[in-house]
Amino acid sequence: MAKKQLTELLRQEGLSITSPRLNVLAILDQSDGPLSVENIVEHSTTQIPLSTVYRVVADLLDAKIVRTFSSPDKKLLVELTRSTSGHHHHLYCQSCEKVFDIDLDTKMERLIENVIKDVSDSHGMRVYDHSFEIYGTCDRGGHHLKSDQD
Numbered sequence: 001m002a003k004k005q006l007t008e009l010l011r012q013e014g015l016s017i018t019s020p021r022l023n024v025l026a027i028l029d030q031s032d033g034p035l036s037v038e039n040i041v042e043h044s045t046t047q048i049p050l051s052t053v054y055r056v057v058a059d060l061l062d063a064k065i066v067r068t069f070s071s072p073d074k075k076l077l078v079e080l081t082r083s084t085s086g087h088h089h090h091l092y093c094q095s096c097e098k099v100f101d102i103d104l105d106t107k108m109e110r111l112i113e114n115v116i117k118d119v120s121d122s123h124g125m126r127v128y129d130h131s132f133e134i135y136g137t138c139d140r141g142g143h144h145l146k147s148d149q150d
Contacts (some may be wrong), residue, residue: 001029013063020048024056025080028066033099034079034090036071071097072135095137102134 001009006025010017027043028035035043037053044053057078060066067081072094087109091100104112112132120127 001025009065013065015059015063018056019046020052020056021059023048024053024060025065028078028080031079033101034069034077036075036077036097038075040078067131069131069133071099089132089134091134091136093138094135098138104132 003022003026006022006029007017009025010021015021023044023046024040027040031043037050037057040053040057041048041050054076057066057068057076060078061068064081066078068076068078069090071077071092075097077090077092077099088101088103091102093099112130116127116130
């Protein structure tokens with residue numbers, strides 16, 4: 001997205017347009033998958049403090065511009081909600097800390113939705129969202145089939 005689009009995105013969600021917010025959004029927009037907060041700081045062209053990135057992510061999360069999940073070592077991973085191709089899940093390699101977006105086939109998605117419905121019905125809750133992450137380690141020194149084929 002261009003800076004103008006990122007600015008409009010913040011405006012649409014009622015957030016003030018600040019340099020740190022635009023910087024974080026631009027970094028996430030350029031990424032091909034979720035990034036840790038530390039990775040966002042590393043990719044920043046300006047020296048943005050870690051605490052500022054956490055505040056920006058919290059604001060963007062409240063506005064539903066980003067979504068987050070945790071790695072097994074409790075790192076917060078962040079991705080844009082609007083730049084992804086729709087509903088997807090994640091495969092996280094703990095040994096090299098790569099995150100891949102994965103899509104499940106329709107049959108598997110229906111199975112997950114049925115489990116969610118059963119769980120929500122049995123607990124008397126309305127489930128509004130879910131996430132499904134798979135955690136593992138590569139055994140080829142950081143080489144993954146998907147990234148090897150790119």
